[in-house]
Amino acid sequence: MQKQQKCTPRIAILTAIAIMFILLIFGRSIQAVPISQPAPSPKGSVIVLHGLARTSLSMTYIARGLAKHGYVVENLDYPSTRLSIPELSERYLSPAVERAAAHSWPVHIVSHSMGGILVRQYLADHPTHEIGRIVMLAPPNGGSELIDAVAANDLLLRKTLGPAASQLATATTSLANTLPSVPSDLGVIAGARSWNPLFSALLPGEDDGKVTVASTRLPGMQDHLVLPINHTLIMWNNEVLTQIIHFLEQGSFIHQSNIH
Template sequence: MKRALITAITSLALLGCASVQAAPRGCVILLHGLARTDASMLVMEEALEQAGYHVVAASYPSRSGKLSDLASDTLPTARRACAAAAPEADVNVVTHSMGGILTRVWAKAHPEAEWGRVVMLAPPNNGSELVDTFEEVPGFEWFNGPAGTALGTGPDDIPAQLGPVPFSLGVIAGNRSLNAFYSSILPGEDDGKVTVESTKVAGMKAHLTLPVTHTFMMNNPRVIAQTLSFLDSETFVPDLTLGEVLWDALVE
């Protein structure tokens, strides 16, 4: 039943994505966010596979190590899996939240690496003010680990040290929040965890803001459709899709 629902949802997403008309190709690495697992990307995985991509859904213990250690433990293994499955294909990456910073950390340490296209969903590319606010609160570091506590907005935090991205990047930000308290701390538009402005980074090729929340945006058919669009054509098409309309009807 769960598999059937996932297939139905992703089929709706594909209805709104022109990229599936052209034969998509290549391998896509999926990287989840903080305190999540690869299961959080299952709907995205299904959509990518339906579109013809080989998918490597990487999982890493996001609360158990430094960003540099997590990156060096995760990216090489995932890239080797892509190379084995599709030797001549580009290595593309789709990330959620901290997964985007993980990718940037590894890319900076390995400037010789070749990349396909990268889509980041709600990445804290300039950090999050929530970390600045709560990092000294008891229990914050225990819950978020050393990687999560390094995602502040200060000059000594990891995001500020990474520089422009060295790959073709499309960023999708959300501007709806499920947490009014968090949003009162975050300046400007936000998704409940990260501001729209913070998702932007030097060197990105395209940026799109959609009415979605941080936690669940990777399951939204419109986000999935735009992800497929960028992987295929390096562009976003910000029109309302049939998939989004049908999704709204499904969840109401």
Template sequence: MRKAPESSDARCPGVVLLHGIARGSSSLRKLEQAIRAAGFATLNIDYASRTKQIGALADDIHPAIARFAERDAPLHFVAHSMGGLVARAYLAKHRPDRLGGVVMLGTPNGGSEVADLLSGSRLYRAFYGPAGLELTTAPRPDSLPTVDYSVGVIAGNRFIDPVAGIFVLPKPNDGRVSVQSAMLAGMADHIVVNASHTGLPRDGIAIAQTITFLREGHFWPFTHESKWLGSRAFDVMSAMVLTATRKRTLP
């Protein structure tokens, strides 16, 4: 396992970022930079997402997170796609004492019908490995426990692949995960943004809403679908986040 460079001001709340399957920490770089600019310390971890089952991956990332959690500040998690399942598995085993909020972007909490369709393929099994087989909608005896901490869910409703988006997944969906599947029992809040699965961590509204949830424990009640904001939606929300950040740092 490799971890990306760490931003670790002990006075700032910390945020652990977890990428999805077959991705890397670079896929969350834009999101990480925005979170860091908002006043958080970050730990953006690279882990071998295709080599082990989700529970084992949670154990692999524990040493790095345990060191990061030694800071005298709350610890939040932000995760994309399967990274949200890794976060859930991690918190079931290694929950930090000062756990803050958890934001999941496009996490298949209820599984993905795309994985259902492809999991019988030798190519799929070879490429995605043991964790890929845990992304189906089939119930599992080792299911993750119900969350008892603050979770914000961000789902996408835009798909690029028309085959999966139209013929495989329930609508609305992001091309890999349906909005329904992203939802999670016990979640504190949820929103839907006009972004594809891979585009969620780079989407301006998703980024601004992630920071809002980390600060406030809930999302702002508007998204890409708020027509009155138009193309300035991200600018408006970024200004709100920046203002809130400054107010919190003033003596």
């Protein structure tokens, strides 16, 4: 059954622009406290990456949970709305990997939304640098139709969400669709619950309010899990944290789970 259109595309586009702008303003005003574990750990290090127009504060629950579970954690903050994805990867993620590798090995990565595209960019630029396991939460691996909706006004898109946002379109020529797959063990958790019918009107099939379930998939991934969770709050869910830890330790998700 096709999804019922509850609003016109024009209203959905204007609403998308307005909400993205609000998220951008609030995202810039928050300063997060880094999460770390001073002593080296036999479990290794985990770099935690937030998404577009967010800060490391949005990943605090996951970062603290991983640290309590024995990992050395860096909850990386980066200016997601100021630079392109290649620039963000090289200036922020690359040094973080070097720091983590010097502290505890292996180096794992847990990302949310656009953070997953930074991971793919890093691995494309550093194909010989071995990374442990990677968990992506709601990544727009195939781009997002919300970006398509506002991409007609590229200047407005860049002013509100920066140059990285325009690289997340669904076109086959977009950065998200031209980066290679991930050679490391990759697990993807997709959300399938939307609180925003206006955004969902622009997203075909199951979605989390920002990204479709289909777009989260990536060829060669080790495992894929769909949970009834919203894009914005997927990082604050206890089952998601449990699934992340299980994948980092076992290389798979718990598909027959009674965790609620």
